[in-house]
Amino acid sequence: MSAPSASKPSSSKRPPFDPRDPLGIDDLLDPEDLAVRDTMRSWAADRVMPHIAEWYERGELPGIRELSRELGSIGALGMSLKGYGCAGATAVQYGLACLELEAADSGIRSLVSVQGSLAMYAIHRFGSEEQKQRWLPGMAAGEIIGCFGLTEPDHGSDPAGMRTYAKRDGTDWVLTGRKMWITNGSVAGVAVVWARTDDGIRGFLVPADSPGFSAPEIKHKWSLRASVTSELVMDGVRLPADAVLPEVTGLRGPLSCLSHARYGIVWGSMGAARASFESAVDYAKSREQFGRPIGGFQLTQAKLADMAVELHKGILLAHHLGRRLDAGKLLPEQVSFGKLNNVREAIEICRTSRTILGANGISLEYPVMRHATNLESVLTYEGTVEMHQLVLGKALTGLDAFR
CATH class of the missing domain: 1.20.140.10 (Butyryl-CoA Dehydrogenase, subunit A, domain 3)
Incomplete structure (x- = not known):
């Protein structure tokens, strides 16, 4: 008795070749993933694409605060973080958002990355509960823009050589130094600044209105022109003891x-x-x-x-x-x-x-x-x-x- 022959799949059931998705990667995405992707794509098409060439040519990102609030309203800021008003999205969903935003312009994706993956992530992972409550809900909503100060004029790939220094003065800290090429710097309400201390490298939350803190914008860029890029200058900025991120020391x-x-x-x-x-x-x-x-x-x-x-x-x-x-x-x-x-x-x-x-x-x-x-x-x-x-x-x- 011969074994039954295996049935061949009907070619009529195969989906047609899609030039925009030749490998069928969309099959790996669930409905929630696709919803996130489509939301970001639609927002970028409506709010960025009609204007981006003009913004780029002018070397400006006008209305960045309004754009930040809109990005907050669609859950794009700190979207892979949990709690404190953050979306709690998956890593894949965050990645899809980055892809769609950068398809519009790298400057827009940089705004979101620095806000969520650098400034908010640092507070969420290494901050105290009081710091999280103070900063994260407003940052998730786009009401507060954050920046991240690590790179210095003379130290990029070797952050261990940073010169920015924080010293204790009683219960306070006094922060002095410069950071360079800081996305969102001149529009930020809070800066996460990394500095040397006698105890090692520490992170500090520096409100933008702190005396001695300034963030002059960097002009004459031929790249990331539709993006705010700044220097951070700390000239004896006095910070309270609770400005330091308590949960990490070192690089x-x-x-x-x-x-x-x-x-x-x-x-x-x-x-x-x-x-x-x-x-x-x-x-x-x-x-x-x-x-x-x-x-x-x-x-x-x-x-x-x-x-x-x-x-x-x-x-x-x-x-x-x-x-x-x-x-x-x-x-x-x-x-x-x-x-x-x-x-x-x-x-x-x-x-x-x-x-x-x-x-x-x-x-x-x-x-x-x-x-x-x-x-x-x-x-x-x-x-x-x-x-x-x-x-x-x-x-x-x-x-x-x-x-």
């Missing part, structure tokens, strides 16, 4: 915050890449040369195919890291893996997209050059290429090549 504090923010970049960089890639596809289908659309030529199709492969591999990598984070298994080395790969590939996608658009690729009528120049900053902030290579090199060999 573990700021570095854990940076790891959380880098995770968002793994997703966000793919948003910039997607926007550039989709612009190139649309252009290739409509731009005619030699009597037909350039998308019909083999060399153009090869470029589009290669970009699609790297784009969706990057999104799949981001999704995998998000699931690991939700499961409590994500390692800092894996975040370095994701940031190194995805930002590097995103820049290449932007550059290749620009070649398809030709001279039009440098025009702000299209998003490609704006995303490319933004990604030049994303490539080096929160860990340069070299630093992430050395993180992975150490993990692979067990040998420390940092010094």
Whole structure:
């Protein structure tokens, strides 16, 4: 008696190939994930996309306080944190939000990342209950904007060499120093500032109205132009004893915050890449040369195919890291893996997209050059290429090549 033959799946039940989701990654998302993604995409399309080219050209982000409140109202600020008015979203949902916001502009995603993954995360993880109650609800609602002061004019990749110093004066602290390239700095209501003390590196919550504190805005940027970037100056800022974050001492504090923010970049960089890639596809289908659309030529199709492969591999990598984070298994080395790969590939996608658009690729009528120049900053902030290579090199060999 012969064994019954296995039935073959009917080809009629297979979904059609989706050029916007060639790997079917959406199948990995549940309805809540899709709802978060669609909410962020709709907000960005309505509130950012009609204006972003003008903002970028002017080098401004007008109405940032209103935008912050709107982002708070849709749960985008500190969205993966729990309690204190935060959304308590999953890591994957936060990642999807970063992707959609950066598809609009890296400056918008940076506003959200610094607020939630750096300033709010530091308070949520290392702050006292009183500090959490004082700051987090207003920050989650977008009523209070936060910034994160770690990088200094002479110390970027080596934060252990920071010169900003806090000394005790009775029960108070007196904070002196400078921080550089601080997103949200001049509009922040509170700054999380990391400083050397006699007991090690500590984090301090500095209200923006503190005497001796100022945040002059940095101008003349050719990247992240639709973003507020500032210097922080602390000239003998006197703070009460309860201004210090009590639950951490040493670089573990700021570095854990940076790891959380880098995770968002793994997703966000793919948003910039997607926007550039989709612009190139649309252009290739409509731009005619030699009597037909350039998308019909083999060399153009090869470029589009290669970009699609790297784009969706990057999104799949981001999704995998998000699931690991939700499961409590994500390692800092894996975040370095994701940031190194995805930002590097995103820049290449932007550059290749620009070649398809030709001279039009440098025009702000299209998003490609704006995303490319933004990604030049994303490539080096929160860990340069070299630093992430050395993180992975150490993990692979067990040998420390940092010094």
